[in-house]
Amino acid sequence: MTQMHSDGDHIGAPMASLGPMVPVVSPRAADTDPRQDILGLAREDLRMALLAIGVPDRQANMRAKQIWQWVYHRGVTDFEAMSNVAKDVRARLTEHFRISRPEIVDAQYSSDGTRKYLLRFGDGTEAEAVYIPDEDRGTLCISSQVGCTLNCRFCHTGTMKLVRNLTPGEIVAQMMVARDDLGEWPASTDNRRVTNIVMMGMGEPLYNFDHVKKALQIVMDKEGIQLSRRRITLSTAGVVPMMLRCGQEIGVNLAVSLHAVNNETRDEIVPLNRKYRLEQLMEACAAYPGTHNARRITFEYVMLKGVNDSDADARDLVRLLTRYKLPAKVNLIPFNPWPGSPYECSDWDRIERFSDLVFKAGISAPIRTPRGRDIMAACGQLKSTSEKKRKSETLREQAALAQI
Numbered sequence: 001m002t003q004m005h006s007d008g009d010h011i012g013a014p015m016a017s018l019g020p021m022v023p024v025v026s027p028r029a030a031d032t033d034p035r036q037d038i039l040g041l042a043r044e045d046l047r048m049a050l051l052a053i054g055v056p057d058r059q060a061n062m063r064a065k066q067i068w069q070w071v072y073h074r075g076v077t078d079f080e081a082m083s084n085v086a087k088d089v090r091a092r093l094t095e096h097f098r099i100s101r102p103e104i105v106d107a108q109y110s111s112d113g114t115r116k117y118l119l120r121f122g123d124g125t126e127a128e129a130v131y132i133p134d135e136d137r138g139t140l141c142i143s144s145q146v147g148c149t150l151n152c153r154f155c156h157t158g159t160m161k162l163v164r165n166l167t168p169g170e171i172v173a174q175m176m177v178a179r180d181d182l183g184e185w186p187a188s189t190d191n192r193r194v195t196n197i198v199m200m201g202m203g204e205p206l207y208n209f210d211h212v213k214k215a216l217q218i219v220m221d222k223e224g225i226q227l228s229r230r231r232i233t234l235s236t237a238g239v240v241p242m243m244l245r246c247g248q249e250i251g252v253n254l255a256v257s258l259h260a261v262n263n264e265t266r267d268e269i270v271p272l273n274r275k276y277r278l279e280q281l282m283e284a285c286a287a288y289p290g291t292h293n294a295r296r297i298t299f300e301y302v303m304l305k306g307v308n309d310s311d312a313d314a315r316d317l318v319r320l321l322t323r324y325k326l327p328a329k330v331n332l333i334p335f336n337p338w339p340g341s342p343y344e345c346s347d348w349d350r351i352e353r354f355s356d357l358v359f360k361a362g363i364s365a366p367i368r369t370p371r372g373r374d375i376m377a378a379c380g381q382l383k384s385t386s387e388k389k390r391k392s393e394t395l396r397e398q399a400a401l402a403q404i
């Protein structure tokens, strides 16, 4: 996860602080609305839920399909608007279910078209999603956790404590909020504004595997949001044991937060490297299902002045990718500073030289234009600004403590 990714401040922390392989989900405080939220329910789960409220078996499949279409193709949040659903069924749906949206605490629009949303969920925790428009696409960067355990040192998110994993519904809801804001309803293939998804927001998606998988299956479902897996990228800091499952069970594109070409430097920048070494990570990349020259793995590489940006680093990067025969593309990310960050961005001519060296070896290494810098939405800058201004920090602390 690292388009928006960045790093934390616990670099000297012992290995134990890196967290378990799949962190335990901390309990959510109860929502005040007791009705079940149908966002994030798989179609089969919705069918079962309909049976449980007395929808006849012979109708349940059709009703689930109708409801999904209203929800994911039309953005409807009120069952009463579902005109092809029988009136008595609508009443029962309203009694038992809801179709929720997180509260938009803050929406910032950058001069370059980037939009950043600070969202508050039912228990008061908050996470961010960022929409980045380009000429031929609109990419939504989605968070998978509130906070992050990994403390990558260049990452602002990494300075937050992990509060909890987001639920499938909360992950899908980030897309729904963006589509509401962008006026994408009724959705059709012609008017899509969110054409791509990157799981690169707050959190390590492979530490919340089950929920991310469930959410992405809804996003890919032909009756759901209908986004092709080729348009979805999951970015990991290198949770090696989960990478194969990600390829086999979700099948989306893979991005890896690499950022260094030897263990010594990577140990510092991405502390998870102390647990899963660079060689293991490269082997897991080589084994990732479905990669070939037309579907390459993206390696994110943040340019840090005097840390990982030398000519020797560029040559070692080429050697590393070649040694493991990886169909690779490297994204060079000029470091986006944030208050208190321990690094500086490499000089521009250094970044260009680095890019040239990698390009000349036959590996694509574009320099990613920083987006949304003016609203702190760029790579590595995500951190709920609410932290400073809201008492939800207290809630986070409590939740983090409850988790230990």
Ligand code: SF4
Pocket: 001, 002, 005, 006, 007, 008, 148, 149, 150, 151, 152, 155, 156, 157, 158, 159, 201, 202, 203, 204, 237, 257
């Ligand atoms: S894994 Fe966590 S700390 Fe590392 S870049 Fe991603 S959000 Fe930041």
